[in-house]
Amino acid sequence: MKIKTTSLDQKRPIRFIYWLIIFIFISITLFFGRNSFLKVILFKSETAKLEEKVNMLRAENEKLKQENHELKTNPEVIEKIAREQLGYQQNDEKVYRFIPPQNEEKTSKQKE
Numbered sequence: 001m002k003i004k005t006t007s008l009d010q011k012r013p014i015r016f017i018y019w020l021i022i023f024i025f026i027s028i029t030l031f032f033g034r035n036s037f038l039k040v041i042l043f044k045s046e047t048a049k050l051e052e053k054v055n056m057l058r059a060e061n062e063k064l065k066q067e068n069h070e071l072k073t074n075p076e077v078i079e080k081i082a083r084e085q086l087g088y089q090q091n092d093e094k095v096y097r098f099i100p101p102q103n104e105e106k107t108s109k110q111k112e
Contacts, residue, residue, distance in 0.1 A: 031038055070077045082088040089095045 030036060071081075087095070
């Protein structure tokens with residue numbers, strides 16, 4: 001006796017292959033495509049880093065603006081910078097500069 005196969009039994013492997021191909025295609029598209037989940041996650045982390053850098057640069061910019069304003073308007077700040085960085089002094093002042101000691105080897109050789 002021969003067992004008759006129904007048309008449904010013949011189509012089962014084809015359906016399975018069809019759904020498998022669709023599943024693989026959707027998976028590849030979702031995980032490796034142009035707008036995939038992986039790229040979205042990478043873009044979000046990069047965006048967070050860039051926003052942090054922008055905030056840091058804005059704070060630095062505000063600090064520099066404040067310093068610029070102080071230099072333009074406050075003569076005490078100008079005098080302080082002239083004394084500390086440029087070595088200026090007033091006519092009736094004496095400025096003492098202390099030279100840091102050289103390496104220990106050089107100082108020990110000089111003592112001998």
